[in-house]
């Protein structure tokens with residue numbers, strides 16, 4: 158599918174699904190759907206979702222329309238059209254939007270065979286990683302066993318406790334090294350100033366790519382900036398925007414790919430990558446590097462903003478900060494040697510930190526789960542006697558997680574950061590069903606995030622080290638907390654619309 162873009166500032170312009178949505182919202186009518194329904198014979202009680210007839214040009218709209226939340230677009234349009242499911246055509250593709258928190262996760266149901274994501278995975282490998290389309294088709298269509306083995310490796314290295322434990326140890330070594338690089342290894346009594354997002358990125362990027370790919374990347378300081386340039390334009394690449402708009406992004410991508418093929422990277426390969434190299438060894442080195450770039454995107458584009466929001470919320474919520482700091486100190490005080498890395502068992506004794514992480518994923522997961530529809534199927538709304546919707550072959554479902562995550566009938570005061578909201582795993586939602594059933598920041602079904610266990614420990618360990626060793630304060634405590642950057646919605650965990658200044662110094666031990 159393709160997204161609308163602004164053409165004024167190629168590459169610095171972000172494309173958003175919101176821009177499309179907001180543009181679409183300028184003109185709408187349901188009359189065409191009603192006419193169509195009369196023509197098409199539908200089973201009893203089944204209707205076509207109303208269609209937002211809209212003017213959505215490909216080029217020439219963009220930032221000027223990005224003036225609201227995708228969430229509001231979805232819920233407001235659903236209300237206007239009086240339907241929990243509606244469609245809108247986005248540059249030629251009929252997209253299905255779902256405003257019902259009980260229906261939005263239908264996309265993850267493996268039982269619905271008419272929903273396909275492989276084509277989008279292929280599209281991402283081609284447009285985003287830059288792998289030749291025929292090589293992608295050949296790999297995805299004819300190497301099912303190899304893909305299964307590669308998935309198994311992910312499971313082994315990022316899910317099995319013994320391996321996650323090793324990786325979490327490696328993460329702590331990386332964090333220790335970065336504290337040094339950032340001038341925070343010694344208690345010299347001096348406050349140092351950082352932009353909070355950049356500060357988090359410095360730790361989280363290397364703490365992820367080291368254990369995931371290679372320690373050889375830890376010395377390539379310039380990879381962060383180059384990768385950031387690439388990541389900024391990823392939505393444009395995925396949208397297959399004209400090359401004029403993606404030139405700089407593609408150039409940054411090529412530089413990252415080169416960095417992933419250096420001899421230092423080869424020499425420092427992680428255990429996971431060594432295993433992967435055996436399984437995928439038949440692929441050309443460059444294709445492998447591009448696939449690894451895709452892994453970095455899956456990892457870093459979510460984990461960096463996620464960790465940022467946890468730190469940011471803690472800095473703005475003294476009560477939560479104190480409670481988490483106390484929890485970490487309690488665990489640390491029991492350690493025989495305080496300098497030893499935290500074990501997974503110790504991190505499991507930090508449920509408040511975990512709850513903060515879950516709460517931030519709830520509040521800031523701003524991505525669509527996109528699925529192509531390969532055959533007609535009927536989507537049943539929750540109301541017993543309510544309408545059932547026909548989802549048509551050839552459409553594209555755009556499931557927006559925040560539809561459930563920010564729904565006031567599910568999560569009490571959804572806009573408020575409640576640091577202990579997820580402390581009790583048996584807690585029920587406002588509608589009486591299990592709270593965690595409505596918490597899906599890692600997707601679901603066949604594409605459930607493979608890194609979800611690893612990242613939940615990585616976040617805890619990073620925050621535990623900071624809370625234990627570093628004094629932190631906001632440069633301007635009266636400054637309002639950042640909001641979601643509207644121009645990046647739809648792609649990953651939301652980015653902030655501004656980067657607050659954090660003052661930090663190593664604590665006297």
Ligand code: HEM
Nearest residue numbers: 455456459460463526598599600603604605606607608612
């Ligand atoms: C807060 C951090 C993260 C979030 C919110 C997140 C979220 C997600 C989501 C929503 C999906 C499913 C996409 C879809 O259904 O279309 C996904 C897939 C995936 N994630 Fe994550 N992720 C995170 C961190 C990570 C990390 C750290 C890794 C690697 C260590 C990782 C590796 C993957 C992979 C490989 C997939 C594709 C799974 C498949 O298609 O089989 N993710 N992630």
